[in-house]
Amino acid sequence: xxxxxxxxxxxxxxxxxxxxxxxxxxxxxxxxxxxxxxxxxxxxxxxxxxxxxxxxxxxxxxxxxxxxxxxxxxxxxxxxxxxxxxxxxxxxxxxxxxxxxxxxxxxxxxxxxxxxxxxxxxxxxxxxxxxxxxxxxxxxxxxxxxxxxxxxxxxxxxxxxxxxxxxxxxxxxxxxxxxxxxxxxxxxxxxxxxxxxxxxxxxxxxxxxxxxxxxxxxxxxxxxxxxxxxxxxxxxxxxxxxxxxxxxxxxxxxxxxxxxxxxxxxxxxxxxxxxxxxxxxxxxxxxxxxxxxxxxxxxxxxxxxxxxxxxxxxxxxxxxxxxxxxxxxxxxxxxxxxxxxxxxxxxxxxxxxxxxxxxxxxxxxxxxxxxxxxxxxxxxxxxxxxxxxxxxxxxxxxxxxxxxxxxxxxxxxxxxxxxxxxxxxxxxxxxxxxxxxxxxxxxxxxxxxxxxxxxxxxxxxxxxxxxxxxxxxxxxxxxxxxxxxxxxxxxxxxxxxxxxxxxxxxxxxxxxxxxxxxxxxxxxxxxxxxxxxxxxxxxxxxxxxxxxxxxxxxxxxxxxxxxxxxx
Amino acid sequence: xxxxxxxxxxxxxxxxxxxxxxxxxxxxxxxxxxxxxxxxxxxxxxxxxxxxxxxxxxxxxxxxxxxxxxxxxxxxxxxxxxxxxxxxxxxxxxxxxxxxxxxxxxxxxxxxxxxxxxxxxxxxxxxxxxxxxxxxxxxxxxxxxxxxxxxxxxxxxxxxxxxxxxxxxxxxxxxxxxxxxxxxxxx
Numbered sequence: 001x002x003x004x005x006x007x008x009x010x011x012x013x014x015x016x017x018x019x020x021x022x023x024x025x026x027x028x029x030x031x032x033x034x035x036x037x038x039x040x041x042x043x044x045x046x047x048x049x050x051x052x053x054x055x056x057x058x059x060x061x062x063x064x065x066x067x068x069x070x071x072x073x074x075x076x077x078x079x080x081x082x083x084x085x086x087x088x089x090x091x092x093x094x095x096x097x098x099x100x101x102x103x104x105x106x107x108x109x110x111x112x113x114x115x116x117x118x119x120x121x122x123x124x125x126x127x128x129x130x131x132x133x134x135x136x137x138x139x140x141x142x143x144x145x146x147x148x149x150x151x152x153x154x155x156x157x158x159x160x161x162x163x164x165x166x167x168x169x170x171x172x173x174x175x176x177x178x179x180x181x182x183x184x185x186x187x188x189x190x191x192x193x194x195x196x197x198x199x200x201x202x203x204x205x206x207x208x209x210x211x212x213x214x215x216x217x218x219x220x221x222x223x224x225x226x227x228x229x230x231x232x233x234x235x236x237x238x239x240x241x242x243x244x245x246x247x248x249x250x251x252x253x254x255x256x257x258x259x260x261x262x263x264x265x266x267x268x269x270x271x272x273x274x275x276x277x278x279x280x281x282x283x284x285x286x287x288x289x290x291x292x293x294x295x296x297x298x299x300x301x302x303x304x305x306x307x308x309x310x311x312x313x314x315x316x317x318x319x320x321x322x323x324x325x326x327x328x329x330x331x332x333x334x335x336x337x338x339x340x341x342x343x344x345x346x347x348x349x350x351x352x353x354x355x356x357x358x359x360x361x362x363x364x365x366x367x368x369x370x371x372x373x374x375x376x377x378x379x380x381x382x383x384x385x386x387x388x389x390x391x392x393x394x395x396x397x398x399x400x401x402x403x404x405x406x407x408x409x410x411x412x413x414x415x416x417x418x419x420x421x422x423x424x425x426x427x428x429x430x431x432x433x434x435x436x437x438x439x440x441x442x443x444x445x446x447x448x449x450x451x452x453x454x455x456x457x458x459x460x461x462x463x464x465x466x467x468x469x470x471x472x473x474x475x476x477x478x479x480x481x482x483x484x485x486x487x488x489x490x491x492x493x494x495x496x497x498x499x500x501x502x503x504x505x506x507x508x509x510x511x512x513x514x515x516x517x518x519x520x521x522x523x524x525x526x527x528x529x530x531x532x533x534x535x536x537x538x539x540x541x542x543x544x545x546x547x548x549x550x551x552x553x554x555x556x557x558x559x560x561x562x563x564x565x566x567x
Numbered sequence: 568x569x570x571x572x573x574x575x576x577x578x579x580x581x582x583x584x585x586x587x588x589x590x591x592x593x594x595x596x597x598x599x600x601x602x603x604x605x606x607x608x609x610x611x612x613x614x615x616x617x618x619x620x621x622x623x624x625x626x627x628x629x630x631x632x633x634x635x636x637x638x639x640x641x642x643x644x645x646x647x648x649x650x651x652x653x654x655x656x657x658x659x660x661x662x663x664x665x666x667x668x669x670x671x672x673x674x675x676x677x678x679x680x681x682x683x684x685x686x687x688x689x690x691x692x693x694x695x696x697x698x699x700x701x702x703x704x705x706x707x708x709x710x711x712x713x714x715x716x717x718x719x720x721x722x723x724x725x726x727x728x729x730x731x732x733x734x735x736x737x738x739x740x741x742x743x744x745x746x747x748x749x750x751x752x753x754x
Contacts (some may be wrong), residue, residue: 056731058752059718065644066754067651067720089754128600189739217736228733288698355746357730358737395749396717400710403695405625406688410633413626413717413726506635 010259012563013039016281016296018266018311021118021532023547024302025244025252026161030555031300032257036562039294040252041283043303044114046262047121049245052235054089062088072097080213082496085122089234091433093122099446103371105115108454109495110306110439114406116262116486118304119498120243122233123362125214126388129158129540133372141382144334144431145507147536148517151178157549159488165242165548169212169363177287177367177541178388183407184217185210186362190351191391193417198480199366205376206369211388214242214545223247224347230359238406239362242258265447268315269299269527271326277321277526277567284447293561298558298567302551305532306437309503312529313439317545323439324519325514331439331504333337336432338497339467342489343389345422346474346482355393355416363390366423368540380464385427385540387473421482425469428540429536430461431502435494455492501532501542518561519554526567530554577641606692609649609657618642620680621667622712625685636712638722639722644715647669663704670694670701717751 014036017027028040059065066077066088075096076086086094095112102110113119132151139301140145155178162181171179188210196208215226223246224238232241239246252258264283269405270293272279280295301308309332315324324333332557364385368377394417404412433458443451474487495501507513515534521527530551534542539546561567571637575586589645605662607615619642628635634641649657694705716722723729 058720058723058731059754060720060723064648064651065714067648069650070653071650073651088676168716186737189740192739225735227735229731230735232750350742354740355743356737357746357751358733359752360737395711395753397753400713401706403706405628405691405695405709406725408625409713410635410726413713416743416749438588476722501585541698559725 010039011292012295012369013037013259013294014345015039015300015558016041017296017300017302019118019302019304019307020045020116020244020249020260020282021302021531022120022123022244022544023551024118024122024300025248026548027300027302027528027530027555028252028258029248029430030552031318031559032118032252032255034555034559035255035257036298036559037257037259038252039189039261039296041266042118042260042262043286043307043320044116044118044262047116047163047258049239049243049250050235051070051239051245053092053236055231055237056472057089057333061237064088068137068332069097069111072209078109079111082111082498083424085111088391089231089534090122093233100451101443101445101451101521102451103440105453105455106457107493109137109493110452110454110458110500111216111498112304113169113494116260117244118402121235121245122544123225123243123498123544125232125241125541126365127162127165127180127212128365128386128547129180130154130175130546131178133176133390137383138431140248140510141539143514144433145505145509145536148506148508148513149341150312152551153551154546154553157553158545161545161548161552164221165214165247166216166223167212167214168224168226169547170209172367174207174367176372180212182212183201183220184446186213186215186217186360189356189360189391189393190354190366191421194348194350195391195421195480195482196478199476202479205365208364208366211390213362215361216240220246226361228358228360230361230362232427239404240528243246247361256466256501264292264321265399265449266303266311267291269311269317271317271319273319276524278324278524281458283334284449286447289447297562300551300558301527301529301533302531304501305500305535306452308529308531308533309437310439312449312504314450325527326522327510327516328512329510330433331514333433333436333500333501334505335427335435335437335454335494336431336502336535337494338426338499338538338540338542339429339458339466339492339494340424340497341492342428342469343387343424344423344470344477344479344487345389345420346477348391348406348482350418351419363388364481367417368467370403378468379422381459381461382470383465384431385425385465387423387425387468387469389422389424391419391421393417393549423473423476425466425473425539426497426542427462427465428468429458429494431505431537432459433454437503438548445480454495458492458494501533501535501538501543504533505536506534507536518557519550520558520567525561528554528558533538587607593726605640605643607646610642610646610664612660614661617664617668617679618708620687621664621708622715624684624691625709625712626716634721634725636716639716641712641715641719644718645711646713648711660707663700663707666701666704667694667708670697682718723751734746
């Protein structure tokens with residue numbers, strides 16, 4: 001998948017795709033498969049499938065059992081805010097914050113990976129469909145603007161992408177969380193089954209199901225079955241979870257139509273004044289520092305929500321002094337994420353003679369049950385949340401904080417502790433115009449590019465929802481007969497969910513939105529944005545599957561429009 | 568600690584001739600492996616010797632032959648992991664090692680490494696129930712000993728159960744006796 005540099009570098013293509021992550025990989029695959037000569041640009045280095053240097057390393061193979069050194073941690077101050085992203089096994093997938101500064105008027109945790117495949121290599125893989133309640137909510141509640149599409153518009157594209165990537169899960173027949181094309185579900189463990197049964201007998205408004213995850217429970221499209229190593233974040237030698245490397249980029253490559261150019265930061269989309277269309281992009285080669293221009297009939301921006309937004313903001317012209325496509329003034333506003341870091345956990349006294357085999361890369365899911373119909377209306381907040389989480393049996397790590405020593409400790413090391421179970425809420429954040437990101441031309445990054453300044457926070461609706469997230473989680477634990485039930489809440493700032501979205505939203509009206517129902521910039525019809533930036537609201541489910549479906553749908557439309565000379 | 572154990576610990580820990588005052592006494596009569604295959608990065612020789620003995624008290628080899636902290640070279644982990652600490656935390660951890668020796672001096676008028684096994688356990692108990700600094704010294708050292716042991720190849724494979732590729736499918740409710748010990752891999 002290297003950039004083909006034999007002979008003279010081509011400068012004109014049918015399509016340019018900016019970014020190789022979850023949505024960029026899909027754009028590349030779809031456009032290449034439809035016969036377009038496509039230049040795929042990636043700002044970071046190349047990473048090929050199987051090029052996962054730590055995939056099979058053990059704790060004793062790396063320094064400090066895997067902990068990053070204090071000295072090196074200074075380069076990853078923001079990335080470390082998650083608590084799990086940066087260690088000796090994964091540090092090569094995350095940006096050095098020292099190279100990529102940004103400013104925070106209010107805290108924003110911007111967790112990023114710049115390389116071919118982007119965050120498709122490290123994502124959480126949870127894959128849920130949106131429902132009509134999600135697409136209709138803004139209009140019904142008079143919040144922000146209406147989505148220009150409904151579930152029926154995207155449903156066939158969910159079918160299409162799920163069938164290709166492979167999503168394991170169980171059909172539950174819920175209107176608020178539509179079923180998909182699932183591979184066989186993964187198993188609950190003892191304590192999870194117990195809690196699921198308890199919810200079934202104690203509640204009529206909710207269920208607990210196994211997580212719907214883009215991990216393969218059987219061989220699929222030439223990729224291997226999940227071996228339950230639980231090390232997805234390092235890259236999977238079996239190709240058993242969806243990543244651009246394992247799935248979409250090889251498909252794009254095999255058409256012969258893709259030219260992949262890593263180390264290429266897109267600095268702007270070039271506007272053709274004559275016809276008010278984009279004629280291509282300008283890039284900076286991060287290895288040489290040189291600038292190049294590449295030209296194409298259409299451009300897909302898939303640089304991630306904030307990457308794409310930044311590129312549009314940098315693409316100024318007489319026609320677009322405030323950034324390409326920003327007639328509405330909405331570019332950079334309505335920044336959303338999912339708020340989480342709150343829930344409840346407890347311990348079980350049962351199943352002492354039971355254990356598990358495998359580090360299942362998946363947990364449980366309690367689909368949204370608040371504000372899904374008239375009987376579930378909440379007084380304190382609109383929208384809703386779902387719970388992820390799961391059960392596990394404590395191991396030696398739970399001994400670290402105790403005081404036992406000697407032969408008693410030796411014995412305890414080989415005896416499992418209690419089964420523990422936890423619910424972890426993930427809630428919807430409303431689109432607030434005030435939650436925004438701006439271009440900062442005063443602070444430049446390592447490559448001399450402008451940086452971003454964030455000003456965003458959760459507000460009353462989210463805070464009220466968090467109370468309910470904690471209370472309901474604790475109640476379900478109690479009703480399941482768990483002991484030591486502990487409702488908890490940790491610091492949350494936008495961004496930590498790594499689901500940033502909304503800063504170039506879709507809408508019907510060019511006066512209030514950046515993109516139309518086909519993800520086209522209203523005023524620049526041959527530029528498409530199909531990453532998180534396009535989202536008009538956030539729902540409460542993990543968004544990647546929706547980005548994939550929107551991308552495939554937009555690519556299909558783009559090629560038809562191109563062939564009909566409409567763009 | 569019997570002579571065999573002392574020999575085993577000493578050879579694993581430093582791997583070359585020990586000249587430090589406290590170490591010499593306990594090593595009288597022992598043949599030391601002189602292979603210079605490990606030099607501590609953060610601890611001094613004497614601190615490393617002390618640390619190894621502390622770790623072995625916390626997590627001893629069993630009479631039935633199960634390896635302990637020395638077999639797992641836990642002191643090497645402890646020495647290395649200090650680089651993940653902020654400088655002031657690193658210094659505090661290292662300085663606090665001397666509290667074990669002070670406690671030994673106070674109780675038995677001799678350094679920790681010269682105590683017998685029962686006396687070592689006594690010192691540990693006293694540290695565990697001591698003043699806040701002593702308790703912290705005990706807690707931090709003990710924590711690192713456990714992590715270092717379980718993250719070692721010896722601990723992971725000989726005491727815990729190592730299963731790098733569990734395979735398909737995940738099994739969520741099997742009999743514990745089919746496994747018999749705890750899985751070693753946590754990530």
